[in-house]
Amino acid sequence: MNSVDWGWIPDHARDLTILALDHMATAGPAVLFGLLIAVPLAVVAHRVRALRGLLLGISSILYTIPSLALFVLLLPITGLTRTTAIVGLTAYTLCVLIRNTVEGLDAVPAHAREASVAMGSSRTRTLLTVELPLALPVIMAGVRVATVMSISLVSVASYIGYGGLGQLFTDGFQRNFTTPVWAGVALTLLLALVADALLVAIQWLCTPWQRGHAARTSAGKAA
Amino acid sequence: MGKGLPVIEFESVSKHYPNGTTAVDDLTLTMPEGGITVLVGTSGCGKTTTLRMINRMVDPSSGRIKLNGKDISATDRAELRRGIGYVIQQAGLFPHRTVLDNIATVPLVLGWGRRKARARAEELLERVGLQPDAAKRYPHQLSGGQQQRVGVARALAADPPVLLMDEPFSAVDPVVRAHLQDELLRLQDELQKTIVFVTHDIDEAVRLGDRIAIFRTGGQLVQCATPAELLARPADAFVADFLGAERGLKLLSLSTLAGVEQGPAPESGRWRLVTSGDGRPQGWRDTTADGDSAGADLVPVRPLSDGDSLLAALNEAVASPSGLIARVDADGKLTGVTSRDAIHDAAGHEHARAAKADGGAAPAKTDAEGVIA
Ligand SMILES: Nc1ncnc2c1ncn2[C@@H]1O[C@H](COP(=O)(O)OP(=O)(O)OP(=O)(O)O)[C@@H](O)[C@H]1O
Numbered sequence: 001m002n003s004v005d006w007g008w009i010p011d012h013a014r015d016l017t018i019l020a021l022d023h024m025a026t027a028g029p030a031v032l033f034g035l036l037i038a039v040p041l042a043v044v045a046h047r048v049r050a051l052r053g054l055l056l057g058i059s060s061i062l063y064t065i066p067s068l069a070l071f072v073l074l075l076p077i078t079g080l081t082r083t084t085a086i087v088g089l090t091a092y093t094l095c096v097l098i099r100n101t102v103e104g105l106d107a108v109p110a111h112a113r114e115a116s117v118a119m120g121s122s123r124t125r126t127l128l129t130v131e132l133p134l135a136l137p138v139i140m141a142g143v144r145v146a147t148v149m150s151i152s153l154v155s156v157a158s159y160i161g162y163g164g165l166g167q168l169f170t171d172g173f174q175r176n177f178t179t180p181v182w183a184g185v186a187l188t189l190l191l192a193l194v195a196d197a198l199l200v201a202i203q204w205l206c207t208p209w210q211r212g213h214a215a216r217t218s219a220g221k222a223a
Numbered sequence: 224m225g226k227g228l229p230v231i232e233f234e235s236v237s238k239h240y241p242n243g244t245t246a247v248d249d250l251t252l253t254m255p256e257g258g259i260t261v262l263v264g265t266s267g268c269g270k271t272t273t274l275r276m277i278n279r280m281v282d283p284s285s286g287r288i289k290l291n292g293k294d295i296s297a298t299d300r301a302e303l304r305r306g307i308g309y310v311i312q313q314a315g316l317f318p319h320r321t322v323l324d325n326i327a328t329v330p331l332v333l334g335w336g337r338r339k340a341r342a343r344a345e346e347l348l349e350r351v352g353l354q355p356d357a358a359k360r361y362p363h364q365l366s367g368g369q370q371q372r373v374g375v376a377r378a379l380a381a382d383p384p385v386l387l388m389d390e391p392f393s394a395v396d397p398v399v400r401a402h403l404q405d406e407l408l409r410l411q412d413e414l415q416k417t418i419v420f421v422t423h424d425i426d427e428a429v430r431l432g433d434r435i436a437i438f439r440t441g442g443q444l445v446q447c448a449t450p451a452e453l454l455a456r457p458a459d460a461f462v463a464d465f466l467g468a469e470r471g472l473k474l475l476s477l478s479t480l481a482g483v484e485q486g487p488a489p490e491s492g493r494w495r496l497v498t499s500g501d502g503r504p505q506g507w508r509d510t511t512a513d514g515d516s517a518g519a520d521l522v523p524v525r526p527l528s529d530g531d532s533l534l535a536a537l538n539e540a541v542a543s544p545s546g547l548i549a550r551v552d553a554d555g556k557l558t559g560v561t562s563r564d565a566i567h568d569a570a571g572h573e574h575a576r577a578a579k580a581d582g583g584a585a586p587a588k589t590d591a592e593g594v595i596a
């Protein structure tokens with residue numbers, strides 16, 4: 001039985017919604033915690049040249065650990081909990097989030113940083129009010145990649161019972177029934193698209209100076 | 224504190240960068256209160272380094288810098304900087320803040336509160352000649368000249384007594400630059416800040432400076448004097464060379480026509496000055512030309528008032544067919560004419576006077592205390 005059983009979907013609308021929410025309850029916190037860890041580390045990597053290679057290296061190594069292996073390695077520590085799933089996904093987001101935040105901070109125009117310091121702002125104030133806002137577009141690009149990646153990786157956590165929509169894949173596989181698999185794929189895709197659109201909207205709201213980008217670049221060149 | 228007292232004092236200050244470059248070499252220099260001190264010199268001679276040592280963006284390797292008599296190395300950096308306005312090339316505005324928020328930066332850092340900071344920013348916006356509708360725009364939506372105005376407004380926001388300006392007008396075209404220079408002088412007239420201004424443009428230095436300090440590569444101060452003294456008596460060949468071939472003419476740009484004798488417009492001779500009914504000069508009429516149809520074939524005249532420079536007068540005299548310049552009062556009404564010879568005499572006089580002056584009074588532009596008259 002390989003064709004989609006369309007009737008199955010409305011019959012399970014409630015279950016699907018719960019699974020989708022469950023999916024986001026794992027992916028969302030992973031990106032959030034990823035950001036909370038990545039931004040301070042990126043600030044250190046940006047300011048202390050000697051640590052930059054080390055931090056970027058570690059985050060890259062984390063990224064290359066096969067996801068299944070990572071969950072297995074975490075089991076003795078955090079057990080069969082959602083925490084395991086979130087910790088694992090957080091580790092994966094670090095690579096792109098640290099890299100993009102460092103890149104964003106590097107791209108802050110030197111004159112803006114200078115001007116802030118020269119006007120008597122502390123380094124922390126300069127970071128919060130000048131550097132991070134100006135790095136935001138690049139950081140947000142990283143957040144978007146990390147979010148889509150996390151949403152697609154959640155299903156791997158099915159093995160420990162927190163796979164969100166991924167449960168549909170194991171379910172369909174065990175029953176040799178493809179409809180739940182298709183539904184899971186479609187919903188994962190939908191979640192990724194909605195989350196990405198939401199992030200684009202957030203970025204648009206947070207970076208009013210970037211609107212009308214064409215005008216910006218031409219004015220930038222003229223100045 | 225009285226006018227002209229030293230506000231910023233460099234005492235044997237040197238700066239060697241870790242890579243071995245000597246950017247500033249044993250500099251001793253004072254910058255008087257309420258005056259514009261211009262630092263000039265070729266690229267890499269240490270002007271920016273000197274400037275940035277004042278707000279401790281750079282620390283000297285040796286020597287001491289005092290602000291209002293107090294060693295700045297004993298002052299908290301951030302606190303020191305909040306009391307010193309800083310304007311840099313290309314304005315250095317924050318691209319992510321509106322014009323108003325850019326200007327309000329230091330007041331906000333000082334904890335004035337949003338409302339008061341914004342009100343102050345609005346006031347400054349107007350002061351530097353920007354339209355109120357610029358307030359909500361972002362820096363990239365302004366022209367280069369407008370950005371520089373915002374940069375100046377931002378530096379002035381917390382009303383700091385000292386202003387550091389590092390080639391603030393070098394990125395705009397000459398017409399806009401001249402305009403910005405005029406505005407700076409107008410503002411300075413009102414505000415009487417102690418300004419240190421870096422440029423590599425000697426004309427800008429002569430135009431703005433109450434005193435000009437010329438640096439040589441290697442960070443050595445060669446001469447510091449009023450523009451008139453510098454132009455009349457350069458310390459050495461390096462300074463003379465830096466001042467350029469038109470050194471004499473630049474000196475004339477510092478003196479005004481006021482006090483140069485004038486006589487009545489000629490009643491005879493080939494050229495007659497035609498005035499309108501209310502006494503405004505219209506042009507020169509050639510009496511040898513056929514017919515005396517007025518108007519169309521007049522040679523145009525550019526009347527000068529007492530505030531115009533001797534250089535402008537000389538230029539006008541050379542261009543005038545009669546060799547005479549038309550002088551007018553504040554209302555533009557003819558007061559008399561002055562001959563090329565009289566302007567020459569006045570010019571010679573100025574040279575002699577500037578050369579004799581002993582580090583003190585510059586003619587016309589500054590008074591004895593180095594404050595713009
Ligand atoms: N951070 C630094 N490290 C090493 N050398 C520096 C540094 N900053 C400036 N220098 C060097 O010190 C010298 C003086 O530099 P400075 O920027 O003060 O010159 P400047 O007179 O402002 O030049 P310009 O007119 O080009 O702006 C130059 O030779 C420059 O290369």
Ligand SMILES: [Mg+2]
Nearest residue numbers: 270271272389
């Ligand atoms: Mg410089």
